Amino acid sequence: MQKQYRLLYDENLCIGCQACSIACRVENSVPDEVYRVQVHMQTMGIFPNLGMHYERLSCVMCENPPCVSVCPTNASFQSKDGLVHIDEKSCISCKYCILACPYHARFINPLKNVVEKCTFCYETRVSKELSPACVSICPTDALTFGDMRQSNSLVYQKSHKEVLLFPKAHLGTKPKVAFIPNRKGAKS
Amino acid sequence: MNHMAGSLEQYNTVVWHWPIAVYLFLAGLSAGAIISAIIIKWMKGNDVSPWDGIIKAGAILAPITIGAGLFLLIFDLTRPLHFWKLLIHYNFGSVMTLGVLALFAYFPVVILFFLGVFKKELIENGPFKFLAPFADMALTYAKAIESVTLILAVGVGAYTGFLLSAMNSYPLLNTPILPALFLASGVSAGISANLVVGLLFFKNSTGESNVSYMHGLDVKVIFAELFFLFILFVGMMYQGGSSAHVASAALSSGGLSTLLWVGVIGLGLMLPIGLNFALPHGVKHSHGFVIFNALIVLIGVLALRYYILYAGQTFVG
Numbered sequence A: 001m002q003k004q005y006r007l008l009y010d011e012n013l014c015i016g017c018q019a020c021s022i023a024c025r026v027e028n029s030v031p032d033e034v035y036r037v038q039v040h041m042q043t044m045g046i047f048p049n050l051g052m053h054y055e056r057l058s059c060v061m062c063e064n065p066p067c068v069s070v071c072p073t074n075a076s077f078q079s080k081d082g083l084v085h086i087d088e089k090s091c092i093s094c095k096y097c098i099l100a101c102p103y104h105a106r107f108i109n110p111l112k113n114v115v116e117k118c119t120f121c122y123e124t125r126v127s128k129e130l131s132p133a134c135v136s137i138c139p140t141d142a143l144t145f146g147d148m149r150q151s152n153s154l155v156y157q158k159s160h161k162e163v164l165l166f167p168k169a170h171l172g173t174k175p176k177v178a179f180i181p182n183r184k185g186a187k188s
Numbered sequence B: 001m002n003h004m005a006g007s008l009e010q011y012n013t014v015v016w017h018w019p020i021a022v023y024l025f026l027a028g029l030s031a032g033a034i035i036s037a038i039i040i041k042w043m044k045g046n047d048v049s050p051w052d053g054i055i056k057a058g059a060i061l062a063p064i065t066i067g068a069g070l071f072l073l074i075f076d077l078t079r080p081l082h083f084w085k086l087l088i089h090y091n092f093g094s095v096m097t098l099g100v101l102a103l104f105a106y107f108p109v110v111i112l113f114f115l116g117v118f119k120k121e122l123i124e125n126g127p128f129k130f131l132a133p134f135a136d137m138a139l140t141y142a143k144a145i146e147s148v149t150l151i152l153a154v155g156v157g158a159y160t161g162f163l164l165s166a167m168n169s170y171p172l173l174n175t176p177i178l179p180a181l182f183l184a185s186g187v188s189a190g191i192s193a194n195l196v197v198g199l200l201f202f203k204n205s206t207g208e209s210n211v212s213y214m215h216g217l218d219v220k221v222i223f224a225e226l227f228f229l230f231i232l233f234v235g236m237m238y239q240g241g242s243s244a245h246v247a248s249a250a251l252s253s254g255g256l257s258t259l260l261w262v263g264v265i266g267l268g269l270m271l272p273i274g275l276n277f278a279l280p281h282g283v284k285h286s287h288g289f290v291i292f293n294a295l296i297v298l299i300g301v302l303a304l305r306y307y308i309l310y311a312g313q314t315f316v317g
């Protein structure tokens, strides 16, 4: 059966520990100087009225992925489950997709010289009914992953309870990663 | 701001570097050179051998510049040896694939044009006798082949603009005017390059009236370019929001805006127009001036490609 994956990132629960980023590095052998995922933190406001703003930077698995439509060789493609993957063999490393991705999620792996990004750990975990490495390691359960077609899944229930924010929704990319925005608001 | 998380470099770097700008320049120049050569060839009295110097210049420049550009493009790939996969996998929704297909057709027809124009030198008096059938074909079906070439050249000139404008997260690139701007500046570069090569290498066969016709056309195209640049920025200002911010940053900050004002607009567009109006007729039509004028136009067009590529990736709102 086809899936409709979704990953929720709750800004209220995230403490910026970067465990997700490290777990990703280990799971996918990501070289030091590049990131498939990172949580970017910014201290906002003027002392003593400070607040932290968290932003999770990664591929958001667009339903309408610009990286796929620009790719001249179909090396970037969408699977039947709607996940976006890269076929290293047919990639000519033209970097068009790196430019076209509005989320700057792609990079050249300096060791392998191929284009890479987050895969939701599909090969090694999700296809085996495990959750992605970042989700499984998060100490505060800020990340929730699952199939939106299953109404008993946590991700389904949380999605219907919370206010969701889809990053850069105005571009029409329809991300599968959604943010639960900071309820306390960011100090500006 | 602190970066406990680590480097953010990956999220805001320039991805396509100067070789791409030079490729965009060369592709535009190639298209412009063949377009202007065909325009001259179609004019009364120019459609028979011996060919005018400008036609010869275009016949040489069009294949050489596109060849050099593609060479540069391939070696700019992170894995150049994989480029052939581009020739066996197609995504008809990708501007890059459409460009590859256009170039597939464009390259042979500009080579045919070259063979037809240089039939005497290469085939009758030269070592390439086996190419005679191709040259004859180019001459027999000249009108038809040249019409197709013209269409493909417009395609090649404009595609370089669509290549960049297809990306919707870069306000400066994602504008409908970019293909028109690139096509116009490519034509301008092609005319200029033809004038330089024609006057330097085929001096005896380059007709005076054609030189002044080309030069006059160049000035008109430069006006069009100025107008397109104006539309580009004014359009972005009226869009408001991040587009307006990007437009004002791109017009006013850093070395890139200096490049725009001094290189693109000052040297490449205003100076040629100014000189054209200020100088007396005699000077204006001297070969020395025409060549000087053509060279500054070429520098301006290269600067435009460089500016658009880098500013487009740098100022993202």
Ligand code: SF4
Pocket: A013, A014, A015, A016, A017, A018, A019, A020, A021, A039, A137, A138, A139, A140, A141, A142, A143
């Ligand atoms: S592991 Fe969880 S808490 Fe830590 S940075 Fe990642 S999302 Fe935030």
Ligand code: SF4
Pocket: A058, A059, A060, A061, A062, A065, A066, A067, A068, A084, A100, A101, A102, A103, A104, A105, A106, A117, A173
């Ligand atoms: S976030 Fe970027 S890389 Fe991921 S699917 Fe969307 S466009 Fe492609």
Ligand code: SF4
Pocket: A070, A071, A072, A073, A074, A075, A076, A086, A090, A091, A092, A093, A094, A095, A096, A097, A098, A115
């Ligand atoms: S770098 Fe590879 S995956 Fe990206 S657009 Fe080019 S061929 Fe496609």
